[in-house]
Amino acid sequence: MIDATLLESAASPSTNFDAFAWVEEALSSRSGDASYLTPLVPQLALRSQTLAQTLHASLQHVSLAAPALQTRLGALQQNVTPLARRLDAVQEACATDSVSATSPGQDLRHLVTLHEAKRRLQSCSQALVEAARWGRNVRACFAAVEDPTLLSQVLKSDFKLKNRTENEAEALPNRVREMQTSLEVLKDLPGAWDRKQTMERLCAQIEAAVQPRLVTSMREDDLGDVAPLRWCLDVLGSVDRAELVREEFCRTRPAHVHRVWYAYSEQSQTEQEKEEGTGESFASWLEMFYGDVLRMLQRESRNAKKLFGSDTVISVLLALLHNTLEPLTKSFRDRLVPSGPGFHLGRLLRCFQATRGFAGRLVQFFRSLEIDFGVTLVNSDNNVVHAEDILRVVFEPYRLYFTEYTRFTSDALTDALLRLVPAFNASTNREQGSAGIDDEFEGQVEGDAAPLDEFSQHLEEASEAVWTLVNESLQQCYEFTGGAAFPEAVEAIGAAVQQFTLALSATVPAIRKYCNTVPTSPCGTLENELCALDTRIRVRMREQLVQFFAPPELASCQRIFGSEGKVAAMEPAPTATEFVDLWTAAVASGALAAFLRTVCSIPLLSELGAQQLSADLGYFYNVLSAVGGEGNFIVDDLRCALDMDLPAHMQHVEELRAECDNPEKQALAKINDCVTSMRQRTLEPSRRLSAASSGHGSANLATSQFY
Template identity: 55%
Template sequence: MEAASASPSFDAFAWVEEALSSRSGDASALAPLVPQLALRSQTLAQTLHSSLQHVSLSGPALQTRLQTLQQAATPLSRRLDAVQEACASGSVSTASSAASDQDLRHLVTLHEAKRRLQSCSQALVEAARWGRNVRACFAAVEDPTLLSHALKGDSSKVKGRTGDSDAADNLAERVREMQTSLEVLKELPGAWDRKQTMERLCAQIEAAVQPRLATKLREDDLGDVAPLRWCLDVLGSVDRAHLLREEFGKARPAHVHRVWYSYTDEMQTEPDNKDDNAGEIFGNWLENFYTDVLRMLQRESRSARELFGADMVASVLLDLLHSTFEPLTKSFRDRLVHSSPSGSDFKLARLLHCFRATRGFASQTVQLFRSLETDLGVNLTGNDATTSAEGIRHIIFEPYRLYFTEYARFTSDALTDALLRLVPAFNAKNRSEEAEFEEEGQDSADVAPLEDFSQRLEEASEAVWELIDESLQQCYEFTGGAAFPEAVEAIGTAVQQFTLALSSTIPAIRKYCKAEPASPVEGATGGSLVASPDWSRFHASLALLKACGVLEAQLCTLDGRVRIRMREQLAQFLGEKSGSSSPRSRRKKSHDGTGISLVDLVDPTKLVAAVSKSWLRSEDPTRQSQFHQFEMELLDHSGSAGFDTPASRVPSATLLDEAQRAVWSWTKEVQLLTYDTVFLPITRGLETLPTNENWRKVPDEALGDLPTFSMLPQDYITMVADLLLSLLPQLEPFAESSSLESAFVASRGAQEVCVQGEWNRLGQLLHLSPAELATCQRIFGSDGKTAFTESAPTATATEFVDLWTGAVASGTLAAFLRTVCSIPLLSDMGAQQLAADLGYFHNVLSAVGGEGSFIIDDLRRALEMDVQAHIHHAEELRADQEDSEKQALAKINDCIAAMRQRALERHRLSTSSGSAAISSQFT
């Protein structure tokens, strides 16, 4: 029934009859509806009664009005009938028609005369009004007292000059009347003079009102805005209403500008402020300054509403924001770089401290604009909200835009300074020497300089990567992720400078370790053999190598951690809630230039992202492409094997790869240092090998056919063997310590780094091709048993020992071959001696992992041949052009066979010259 009764055509009786018929006359189901129907019946009866009573009362009045209308229409009906009869009648006389025409012309003439008289009357009225208004307006404008009192709102105080005061109060109305009069009188003589008078009056009004207006607007408290409304009305009458809004925006921030510039005076009067905390002082002061600005905006929003109207409040506040911060932009940037009178350098932490204050102020400003609707009844349309959001974003954060544009430079400089302060200094002077001057009984034992340097470097490495991690977090806080590519670039540059500073200590460390390539050897005189290396220096270099491994391992750990975090942050920056977005849609989001509203800026994270996106869109296309490439690699290829490498015993960085390359450059120098502490004594022992007199020895003819005994290895080769074999027990204790993992990480590629130079020198001497040179290096190469086993979960002590012994043995083999090939002459006895040395050296190489030394084996067999057989052997090797191994052996054998050939020819010449001398004596 409720649904049916809602219809305006509802018939209750018909509905009841239909309900009874559907129930075969059973009214029991309809019994509950009886009270409702009774109530509706009573309501309907009352309504009908009221309607009939109203009709009975209003009926006579309606009838009277109809009779009045009928009586008024009767004369009109008669006139229409007469006009119809006149138009229908065609028998009107010519005389009466001429009279009617003449009457009509007279009527038109009279009407025109009446119109002209009315026009003249109006012109006279307007001319009189013009004159009165001109006198009154000029009197008001030219009297400074009247304008001053009008601006103060107390014109009633001007005694005895009520008319003049009224003229000042009604100045805008009189100017509008003058403009009306000017339009009415424009066709009459004197129009040009009147126009000039009007222009002069407008100029005088503007000149008189504007300075007084500026003075009024610069008052700290405007109070009653009625005088300002009078100014707005007056300036609006001369089409200069915009001057008040412009002056309002310029003048009202005067107080906060004074507060801003008072900071410089305050800092100059407080010389106790140090540069270290000057940035924090300015950041705290900036928060208070923003509080003053916010109070000013809240106060002026009410004044703007009373003065300009509710619809103009948002735009006026935006102008006020622009006028407040635009003049301070340069000063703001200067204070971010130099926050004290002494001019401290730029620091990213100080920038972020200030940025947090600015971000908080921007959020409060957004809330202020959103509260305009509720507190002041301002109706912000969608366009107004978007314009306000864009204005807040642009105006408030403009001082920071420079640091976004040049983020890589500012960050790399600041980060480089911070990292360079962590570089430990190397002091080669042993501290125990300084302890001699201290009191007796004091413990003078101290850490050796290089071990101390390694320990401090290991301690500094953790601080280095904490700074790097903090730098990336600061980048996200400042840019929301928009400057991640520049942050990574800055990290690479800063770490490179850090490692270069570490590399600058290498010459002093080499001098301390006696590992300078061109340095004279202590204890070596007149070609005597070099003593064994100082194994304590070798152990110290291993400790430094371990510190390099710690540095690189911590870098790779940080890389994996920040890569995951940056992925989430970048997805949040692009507005992604899942990983389903395609690269094209993400790029569209990052470069979308559509406006944002105030609601989008409530969240501080979204606020920073919105600001950074606007900055990024205004950057050059190259930087935008770099950002797109970075986010595509980080978000799209993050799951590929090339980006997220699984846990490996040899860690690698994919995001901070430039930083890892910089660390690796330093590690290679430490590898060379560690290698040279053992290898350089070996090379110094081999330096005398080419000048050894044993290579030129010939059999003594006086001995005749006495039997010869097996030759023993010479001292130089036994010294080399002792050094190589003693390397094993020096490495094993270190390999079994807890330092193994870090040292193993820093030892990768040691053979290529340390040995390659010596093999290249051999290749230049013998003109070996790259393939031939690689074949020679294969004896201790990466495919041997000393190679890294990537599938193994951890490094083993055996692998570490084999790696370094193999590297030193490989370099020793190259140096030995080079010095052997530098022998000028090799006699048969010298060849036998060299074969004995090679046999001994072969055994030593086998002990340190060089079992497959095919070069030593071949040379030893060739030296046991005579010269011609040796030459033939070299030719046979050279015949196989496809085998790099045989070609390398052929060149080495050619070199040694040539030595033997030269020695043989020299022996023949000396023998023939001796025979000739003997024969000449007998003759």
């Protein structure tokens, strides 16, 4: 027990250690027998070596600082010597009461000198204090950084040895800040460059010693007590590297979620989906994965609040979310379209619905954080990511399918439609019907209508299935893009239906051959139906466009941010009468365009022709009224303008041109200008003729006068 006490006292870092007193105490405890002190000799030798190193460092520091200090003391002595003489003179004057008239001015100068001496003494004292503090802090900081056991005790919160000695690593941040203060105070004294190099070397060693231990602590599944991490933040902040803690937190904490993602077996997914036949396995698993991500964010929000404070917790979580989902984008996209069969938009939509629900819960989570912490995304620090960036990183895996929607949808729909094309094969019927048939009945056998009826039945069923797939494709477009990709959806449907009609047309030669018809003869109702298929599809697509038309921005926002319980407002499907009105308006617009194109191609328009054109416009107006069409402003304006004479018509054109802000007036001005040009050209031949006649008369008059 006595040996342990002596060893502990010899290992004490106290600067007041007395080696002689220690030896006397050891001898007295052993009754003066020095042989019992042999086990203590190594510890005493180590202590002596440490003291020698400390003494050597102190002497080296004194040798560097002593010349400058000696110089300052010499200058101070030179300044104090005249002051001493003046003080003696003042004392004599006060003792003899022989104060001259000039004493107030001299006293003022004496006071100024005293004040300057006081200031220099204080500066010298502060420099001495800071130099001593710098030396102590340098030794303590390097000792703490170079001793790995001290750092391990702090990071593991192991304070069992704290009763015996204070852990120097705990005070490391404060000592580094004191060193920075001393460095600023001593910057004008000799040795400033050496002190700066020492500070830079210490900062580099602190970062190199703390960062690996920080990474190890951050990789724990449960951070538990964040006091060691706060110490890392404090010590790295003292060397202006506090951002390392935040970067490591956002980079390392998603590791558990990433392990869950990559643990999902693609092979088991494919096998399960083949067994179920629904393709919902990955979508169901994706919902559970998103739940894990949200729970991770909730858990790390508490850790981030304890570690970084409430002011920056939202920005930290946004960076954490980005580091969680961004590395998974490529793998996510590969799982949306697995190897094997072609692209399935239904599978993509099920995953998209899960992602959309996760985005809604995510926005609600960040809004709740704003309320709890009293901060917003706008008022947070400069590194914050805006709300649209949250949605961008969440929906990034689907970007490819938005940008190339036409290609993916067209390929998928084409494959589905081609599987619906019925095959016409009459070989079996011919073999069954031709056995034992005479030549006179051969034509009847060849004209057997059973294969045609069967093919027609299959074609009718395929037509219904085609409409179903077209409706489903448009509905999927609405679900996936909120209506924003309707032009691409229409293009994809058109391409797929074109391939379907081409495949159907390829069956016509077999049908003609079966019916023994020449290539130029018609094939009856079946061929007419095939020829009219494209027109029917186009009309159906127009109906679908009217039914599903909605503002894309509003639909997308409702799908992403709207509540689950609300039913999206949809326009009712048009009735047959409404569709007829739309079709009539389209036909009328086309007829009016053709009519105006014909009018503008007229080279000359006489007054009689203008009256006839006005009558034709009146007839066109009556036709529009008979079919229920609305009046057209172009027809009404042209009818009135053609009833005017040419000067009035030209004045009407100028009035229309004057209204520059009205597009309708400008369109009318261009049409009327074209008509007035036609009417003017009819007058040009008569004017040229009259001009020629007047020129000939003038020439005759000049000739007669000449002769």
